[in-house]
Each structure stands twice: as C-alpha cells, then as structure tokens.
Amino acid sequence: MTETTAEALADRVRAGELRLHELEEHAAADVATAARRLLVAETVDADVDVLGEYAFDAAAADANIENMIGAVQVPLGVAGPVAVDGDALSGDRYLPLATTEGALVASINRGCSVLNDAGGATARVTKRGMTRAPVFRVADVAAATALVEWVDDNISELRAAAEATTNHGELVDVTPYVVGNNVYLRFRYDTKDAMGMNMATIATGEACALIEAETDASLVALSGNLCSDKKPAAVNAVEGRGRSVSADVTIPREIVEERLHTTPAAIAEINTRKNLVGSAKAGSLGFNAHVANAVAAMFLATGQDEAQVVEGANAITTAETTPEGDLYCSVSLASLEVGTVGGGTRLPTQAAGLEILGVRGGGDPAGTNADALAEAIAVGALAGELSLLAALGSRHLSSAHADLGR
The missing domain is CATH 3.90.770.10 (3-hydroxy-3-methylglutaryl-coenzyme A Reductase; Chain A, domain 2)
Known part of the structure; x- marks a missing residue:
C-alpha cells in the first residue's frame, strides 16, 4: 500500500474518486480515520479533533466499526x-x-x-442459550402442524446441519410456535464463551436450508422476532436468552x-x-x-x-x-x-x-x-x-x- 496523507486521501473523496468506506483500501487505518475526520469537519460547526485521541490502532477496530472517524472515551x-x-x-x-x-x-x-x-x-x-427464531410460511394450519412434526422427527439432522458451521456452538433445542400459516422455530444454542449472536445466525441459516429442501415450508425471514434480539420481549423474560x-x-x-x-x-x-x-x-x-x-x-x-x-x-x-x-x-x-x-x-x-x-x-x-x-x-x-x-x-x-x- 502506497503511503499517503489524510489530506491527500480526503482530496480523492472530494474529487469523487473514492467513497468514505473505501479509504482503508488505499491507506493505513489511522490515516483513513483522520481523512474522514477532515471531511466531517468541513460540513459541521464542531471540533472533531478530540475524537482522534485514542489509544489503539484503528485497524484493531476493523471488525467493530465502519467509517471510523475516531473514538468516544467513557470514564x-x-x-x-x-x-x-x-x-x-x-x-x-x-x-x-x-x-x-x-x-x-x-x-x-x-x-x-x-x-x-x-x-x-x-x-x-x-x-444458557443464545437463540435465533426464523419464520416460515406454510399453506395452512395443517401444513404448520406437519412442519412442527417434521422438525421433531428430524432434530438430529437439523443439529448436524447447524453445528457443521461452528467449531464451538451446540444446538440445544428447537421450540416451535404456530400462528396461522406462520411457523416460528426458536433455535437455542450453547455458544460457550462467545455471546454467539452471529454464530447462532449462521448455524440457523444452514438448518433453514435443510428445512426448505425437505419440506414445503418457505423461509420468510431468518429472524422472525421471536428470538428476540435487542427489544423488550416477554419470551426472553420467561424463557431466557444468553x-x-x-x-x-x-x-x-x-x-x-x-x-x-x-x-x-x-x-x-x-x-x-x-x-x-x-x-x-x-x-x-x-x-x-x-x-x-x-x-x-x-x-x-x-x-x-x-x-x-x-x-x-x-x-x-x-x-x-x-x-x-x-x-x-x-x-x-x-x-x-x-x-x-x-x-x-x-x-x-x-x-x-x-x-x-x-x-x-x-x-x-x-x-x-x-x-x-x-x-x-x-x-x-x-x-x-x-x-x-x-x-x-x-x-x-x-x-x-x-x-x-x-
């Protein structure tokens, strides 16, 4: 990667050659971060220099943040x-x-x-148990019951599909919920020392592919909000999560x-x-x-x-x-x-x-x-x-x- 300055990098954004999220491809992470600060400072009436005072290499935050301009320090x-x-x-x-x-x-x-x-x-x-609950569409309540029965009969196959995506996670159980022609399957995993949300999502995606291949159910959304993540929900208060x-x-x-x-x-x-x-x-x-x-x-x-x-x-x-x-x-x-x-x-x-x-x-x-x-x-x-x-x-x-x- 050719060395460049924050100002030079900012100039390329101003010229339309680069977009904000592409800067790390053309400069070190700390330089890209400084360039974004320069661009933000041009459009706001605020001192953003203080955001550049942080004690870690911006590259260390690559998996945690996009379009980084600095860090907010909390006592x-x-x-x-x-x-x-x-x-x-x-x-x-x-x-x-x-x-x-x-x-x-x-x-x-x-x-x-x-x-x-x-x-x-x-x-x-x-x-213990991190959850992900996809929602499937079926024809009617009879088909919903049939899907629930299929899940109960094929839990070992679902477990194998899910656990093939992870070296650590284990599928503990799958709890079905039927609402008309909607079937929600609440997958629960032991994710060990990881919080495990991404692990549960990826593993459940593989299990859903198996369900669609073997049944007439259609996956509508990998998360059907019966998980339930980042929102107040009685299911978590009663059944637990994490x-x-x-x-x-x-x-x-x-x-x-x-x-x-x-x-x-x-x-x-x-x-x-x-x-x-x-x-x-x-x-x-x-x-x-x-x-x-x-x-x-x-x-x-x-x-x-x-x-x-x-x-x-x-x-x-x-x-x-x-x-x-x-x-x-x-x-x-x-x-x-x-x-x-x-x-x-x-x-x-x-x-x-x-x-x-x-x-x-x-x-x-x-x-x-x-x-x-x-x-x-x-x-x-x-x-x-x-x-x-x-x-x-x-x-x-x-x-x-x-x-x-x-």
Missing part, C-alpha cells in the same frame, strides 16, 4: 473489591464500570461494601441499620411497592430499581453489545425479612447476553476490563469465562439494587446526589 471506574461465591467466579473481585452518570459507581461501591460485611454475595448461572443468572445475599439486621441507615422491613416494603407493584402497574418487563445501570456500565467496560442492555434489564429484584429479622435480597437477570471472546472484547481497553475480572478469552472448560462474567454482572446489579433501595428507605437519594454535586 472507567471500579467498585469493590466484592466477595463473590459463584460457580465460575470466586474470591474478591473489582467490578469495572464505564459510565458518565455521576454517583453510579459510588452507589454500587457502597452496595459492594455492604455485601462484603454480610460475607459476600452468591451467584449462579441457571440457564445467560439467566441470579445473585443473592442475606444481610444481618444490624448491618442494614448501621451501614444503610434503614431496616430490613423498610427495604422489603419499598421493593414490593416500587419494584413489584409499581412495575406491574407500569406494564414493565423488568421488576427492579435500576439493574440496567450496572448492566450497561459493565457492558461498556468489557466490550459487550450495548444494545443488548434491553434484554439485560429483564430482571426481578426480591427483598424480604427472614424469620430472624435479617434482610434477604436477590436479583435474577433472565436474559443476559455476554461473551468473553469475539466482538468488542477484542479491543484493548475492553480486553483490559475483562482482565480486571480475570475472564478475558476462552474459559477452561469452554463457557466458564462467560459464566463468570454473567455472575459478576449479577453481583454488581445486586449491589446497585441494595444501595438504591436503602437510599430510598433512608430518604438519602436526593441528598446523596446533591452531596456529590451530580
């Missing part, structure tokens, strides 16, 4: 360390949190401190009173009236205080697909007093879609976030690192829920924000 903090008792994650861990919301890290950090005083949090992944994970803790009454300045009974009542009844009245799919905050901050810090925070907020928080008068609190996230390989996890700063947790790359055995990440996020969500519920119980929410100047 990264840590909460903890917090004691975690998980199947895949154990010991004292710092939780990396990338956010621009003042007081969020402080709140989760306070929750982590209280979890430690109570002996730490327990976390477990209860279900990882279903729960975290809980029992906090002695004296710790609740001394550290959180409220009582177990007050926190339990707030949770019932706010997170459960209030959410039900609102028609919410998430019955929690602010789980999305912890999910989003840890997603950004570790290179996850930020749009899938939508599903990650499918969470239920519970709180109750024990017979001894202590506080039991839990958070269950139904559809947490995470991975420690592929996607944004390859970028250096996001890889560092995973390394803080000790979960970068593939696990041994496969899948354990993604499980560990899910457990860490669940513990962070639990700490955040506990801290916010306590702030409401002690009526310190507004004053805490005021004290922090945010």
Whole structure:
C-alpha cells in the first residue's frame, strides 16, 4: 500500500474518486480515520479533533466499526473489591464500570461494601442459550402442524446441519410456535464463551436450508422476532436468552441499620411497592430499581453489545425479612447476553476490563469465562439494587446526589 496523507486521501473523496468506506483500501487505518475526520469537519460547526485521541490502532477496530472517524472515551471506574461465591467466579473481585452518570459507581461501591460485611454475595448461572427464531410460511394450519412434526422427527439432522458451521456452538433445542400459516422455530444454542449472536445466525441459516429442501415450508425471514434480539420481549423474560443468572445475599439486621441507615422491613416494603407493584402497574418487563445501570456500565467496560442492555434489564429484584429479622435480597437477570471472546472484547481497553475480572478469552472448560462474567454482572446489579433501595428507605437519594454535586 502506497503511503499517503489524510489530506491527500480526503482530496480523492472530494474529487469523487473514492467513497468514505473505501479509504482503508488505499491507506493505513489511522490515516483513513483522520481523512474522514477532515471531511466531517468541513460540513459541521464542531471540533472533531478530540475524537482522534485514542489509544489503539484503528485497524484493531476493523471488525467493530465502519467509517471510523475516531473514538468516544467513557470514564472507567471500579467498585469493590466484592466477595463473590459463584460457580465460575470466586474470591474478591473489582467490578469495572464505564459510565458518565455521576454517583453510579459510588452507589454500587457502597452496595459492594455492604455485601462484603454480610460475607459476600452468591451467584449462579441457571440457564444458557443464545437463540435465533426464523419464520416460515406454510399453506395452512395443517401444513404448520406437519412442519412442527417434521422438525421433531428430524432434530438430529437439523443439529448436524447447524453445528457443521461452528467449531464451538451446540444446538440445544428447537421450540416451535404456530400462528396461522406462520411457523416460528426458536433455535437455542450453547455458544460457550462467545455471546454467539452471529454464530447462532449462521448455524440457523444452514438448518433453514435443510428445512426448505425437505419440506414445503418457505423461509420468510431468518429472524422472525421471536428470538428476540435487542427489544423488550416477554419470551426472553420467561424463557431466557444468553445467560439467566441470579445473585443473592442475606444481610444481618444490624448491618442494614448501621451501614444503610434503614431496616430490613423498610427495604422489603419499598421493593414490593416500587419494584413489584409499581412495575406491574407500569406494564414493565423488568421488576427492579435500576439493574440496567450496572448492566450497561459493565457492558461498556468489557466490550459487550450495548444494545443488548434491553434484554439485560429483564430482571426481578426480591427483598424480604427472614424469620430472624435479617434482610434477604436477590436479583435474577433472565436474559443476559455476554461473551468473553469475539466482538468488542477484542479491543484493548475492553480486553483490559475483562482482565480486571480475570475472564478475558476462552474459559477452561469452554463457557466458564462467560459464566463468570454473567455472575459478576449479577453481583454488581445486586449491589446497585441494595444501595438504591436503602437510599430510598433512608430518604438519602436526593441528598446523596446533591452531596456529590451530580
């Protein structure tokens, strides 16, 4: 590749010789990025030079972004360390949190401190499976029933077709849904340490080709929205997607009173009236205080697909007093879609976030690192829920924000 400058490259775009997305074919990635910045600066009244201040080679982001002009930097903090008792994650861990919301890290950090005083949090992944649900057109409901029966009778052939596309993914099951002359087949995969959306899509495409070759069904769309990806959906809240994970803790009454300045009974009542009844009245799919905050901050810090925070907020928080008068609190996230390989996890700063947790790359055995990440996020969500519920119980929410100047 002949060396060129950003200005020279921009001139070729101005002359109509090149289009924005072709620049990497004619110059190094960082030069192409700088050329686009020059072109954008010509048409906007804004200083875009600051977007060129980033710490990685633009070529490293080739699989993550198109028409790159720079990078947006988000402050990264840590909460903890917090004691975690998980199947895949154990010991004292710092939780990396990338956010621009003042007081969020402080709140989760306070929750982590209280979890430690109570002996730490327990976390477990209860279900795994990335889904893709194509929709087929058939003649009528009789043909729909026939297709469902064919799928049930040929699951081993579908599994072979799907798994031929991947070295790691495994087809767990296929669940049919019939709506008139529409048949939706919800394929569920164990994608190990990958979040697995692309893996599931490619594998399902091969299975769909087999279905069309062997039946009268016609594939309408490889995704029929019963997957369901990047949108609020009850199917994910009930059936799960990615990882279903729960975290809980029992906090002695004296710790609740001394550290959180409220009582177990007050926190339990707030949770019932706010997170459960209030959410039900609102028609919410998430019955929690602010789980999305912890999910989003840890997603950004570790290179996850930020749009899938939508599903990650499918969470239920519970709180109750024990017979001894202590506080039991839990958070269950139904559809947490995470991975420690592929996607944004390859970028250096996001890889560092995973390394803080000790979960970068593939696990041994496969899948354990993604499980560990899910457990860490669940513990962070639990700490955040506990801290916010306590702030409401002690009526310190507004004053805490005021004290922090945010």
